[in-house]
Amino acid sequence: MSDFLTRAEYQNIAEHLTLPTEAFINGEFVAARSGKRMETVNPATGNIIAEIAACGVEDVDYAVQCARAAFERGDWSQKHPTERKEILHKFCELMRANMVELAVLESYDSGKPVSECLTVDLPETIHSFEWHAEIADKRYDSLAPTGLDAVGLIVREAIGVVACVLPWNFPLMMAGWKMGPALAEGNSVVVKPASVTALSTLRIAELASEAGIPDGVVNVLPGPGGIAGEALGLHPDVDVVSFTGSTVVGRKFLQYSSQSNLKKIVLELGGKSPFVVLDDVKDYSKVVENAAAASFWNMGQNCTGNSRLIIPRSRKDEFVELFLQEIEQNWSTGDPFEPTHNLGSMVSKGHFETVMSYIEQGTKEGGKILTGGEPLAIGSGLFIPPTVFESVVKDATIAKEEIFGPVTAIMPVDSDEEALALANDTEYGLQATLFTDSVKKAHQYGRALKAGTVSVNCFCEGDATTPFGGYKMSGFGGRDNGIQAHDQYTETKTLWIDLN
Ligand code: NAP
Numbered sequence: 001m002s003d004f005l006t007r008a009e010y011q012n013i014a015e016h017l018t019l020p021t022e023a024f025i026n027g028e029f030v031a032a033r034s035g036k037r038m039e040t041v042n043p044a045t046g047n048i049i050a051e052i053a054a055c056g057v058e059d060v061d062y063a064v065q066c067a068r069a070a071f072e073r074g075d076w077s078q079k080h081p082t083e084r085k086e087i088l089h090k091f092c093e094l095m096r097a098n099m100v101e102l103a104v105l106e107s108y109d110s111g112k113p114v115s116e117c118l119t120v121d122l123p124e125t126i127h128s129f130e131w132h133a134e135i136a137d138k139r140y141d142s143l144a145p146t147g148l149d150a151v152g153l154i155v156r157e158a159i160g161v162v163a164c165v166l167p168w169n170f171p172l173m174m175a176g177w178k179m180g181p182a183l184a185e186g187n188s189v190v191v192k193p194a195s196v197t198a199l200s201t202l203r204i205a206e207l208a209s210e211a212g213i214p215d216g217v218v219n220v221l222p223g224p225g226g227i228a229g230e231a232l233g234l235h236p237d238v239d240v241v242s243f244t245g246s247t248v249v250g251r252k253f254l255q256y257s258s259q260s261n262l263k264k265i266v267l268e269l270g271g272k273s274p275f276v277v278l279d280d281v282k283d284y285s286k287v288v289e290n291a292a293a294a295s296f297w298n299m300g301q302n303c304t305g306n307s308r309l310i311i312p313r314s315r316k317d318e319f320v321e322l323f324l325q326e327i328e329q330n331w332s333t334g335d336p337f338e339p340t341h342n343l344g345s346m347v348s349k350g351h352f353e354t355v356m357s358y359i360e361q362g363t364k365e366g367g368k369i370l371t372g373g374e375p376l377a378i379g380s381g382l383f384i385p386p387t388v389f390e391s392v393v394k395d396a397t398i399a400k401e402e403i404f405g406p407v408t409a410i411m412p413v414d415s416d417e418e419a420l421a422l423a424n425d426t427e428y429g430l431q432a433t434l435f436t437d438s439v440k441k442a443h444q445y446g447r448a449l450k451a452g453t454v455s456v457n458c459f460c461e462g463d464a465t466t467p468f469g470g471y472k473m474s475g476f477g478g479r480d481n482g483i484q485a486h487d488q489y490t491e492t493k494t495l496w497i498d499l500n
């Protein structure tokens with residue numbers, strides 16, 4: 001804790017921030033052409049922080065045109081990969097130099113605890129850009145096994161104009177996951193951040209320009225999803241959309257693509273991830289620690305949030321006792337600028353109401369709340385403490401639908417087989433957590449769980465080196481992270497040279 005500033009100091013930094021309120025297109029901040037603006041709020045206080053550009057179809061057209069012109073100009077797309085890498089590293093240095101300011105900005109606009117922004121969001125965002133930058137001059141193309149009469153080169157080329165449509169739960173981190181590999185490969189990007197959390201992405205666009213990324217390569221357009229997001233999805237000169245958000249909107253992008261130019265679509269969507277404890281687990285101390293993180297981290301506004309805790313019935317009472325102790329001791333909710341808090345405010349009034357309605361529904365359907373359930377009366381903020389439902393049945397709404405809040409359900413089972421079947425009984429497949437004392441079961445159950453990431457004896461999504469994305473309705477068309485993320489921002493070309 002000693003490395004953190006005080007609540008008052010973070011508040012003071014926030015009050016003196018210069019807020020980026022316009023769109024960033026072709027290397028400069030510009031107002032939306034319509035002159036329209038939208039409010040962005042600090043959800044922890046309800047105060048309006050700023051009015052930002054609300055971009056529309058004409059702004060999307062202009063940004064895509066600038067991105068395409070930059071791509072064709074070649075001062076980024078054709079730059080030597082090592083030089084691209086070096087400029088991206090300079091960009092990372094600038095983010096690091098401005099880390100406290102960026103973390104405060106992220107917290108201020110989203111309600112996330114500033115301590116989390118400083119220790120997770122910012123370091124991971126920067127690491128993501130750095131890791132992908134390193135791939136720029138380290139990944140080799142390949143050569144086909146031809147006879148001596150021909151050379152068959154299989155090369156990857158930057159795809160062109162990449163649209164990144166972002167969610168509000170990890171604003172900068174998702175920007176890093178998508179912009180990192182896209183830029184490293186030489187593409188131009190047009191980024192549409194979520195409307196409620198656009199400020200930090202606008203600020204890093206300015207830093208990207210300062211680092212020497214040429215004009216038109218990085219463009220950031222805040223704007224309503226149904227207008228600016230749709231315009232990107234339908235645009236005939238966008239080559240790929242990389243989207244993170246809800247399954248409902250993800251489906252729309254597939255329609256936009258089919259109605260326009262068949263652009264590639266990559267979707268990272270929702271989840272209903274299970275936390276499975278097999279009956280061989282002896283010590284529950286690590287189990288409850290991870291169950292709390294899996295359920296409540298980022299106020300449960302986490303696509304891999306585990307909201308189905310599948311526990312052996314014979315150990316349920318022990319689990320409940322230790323789990324409630326863990327929550328009581330280690331999970332405090334309140335003012336995001338107070339660095340001792342690890343849960344801040346829900347992102348918006350609308351989302352707060354959605355989560356509260358799930359809690360109500362859970363109770364109506366017979367669920368018993370063991371802790372939480374009521375919002376905390378702190379100013380006009382939107383604070384929901386960790387909420388645990390006991391003995392939830394598999395057909396209950398809160399056991400089936402994604403809640404995206406700090407609400408979790410204990411679902412006792414009578415055997416490991418039942419646990420596995422229940423874990424897989426969902427239309428989603430983003431992530432699953434598995435606890436076992438057996439290496440054999442780690443492998444066998446790990447393979448049998450239908451999810452893009454299975455975390456064994458931990459709650460972890462992997463890191464920059466490991467691909468991240470969903471099975472079933474949790475994803476489509478590709479993966480973020482890992483070298484695999486680069487595939488979606490490149491085309492594969494065969495260059496066949498006849499030597500006769
Ligand atoms: P969302 O409503 O789907 O919004 C995501 C983005 O799409 C925002 O930028 C939004 O703009 C835009 N958008 C909204 N309607 C659109 C439309 N009709 N056409 C084009 N774009 C549109 O999701 P969210 O509420 O921000 O995020 C929560 C969801 O994201 C959860 O379901 C969660 O599971 C999922 N998520 C998944 C991952 C993953 O990696 N799989 C990660 C994080 C979150 P506005 O902001 O203007 O509405």
Ligand code: MG
Nearest residue numbers: 040041109196
């Ligand atoms: Mg906001």
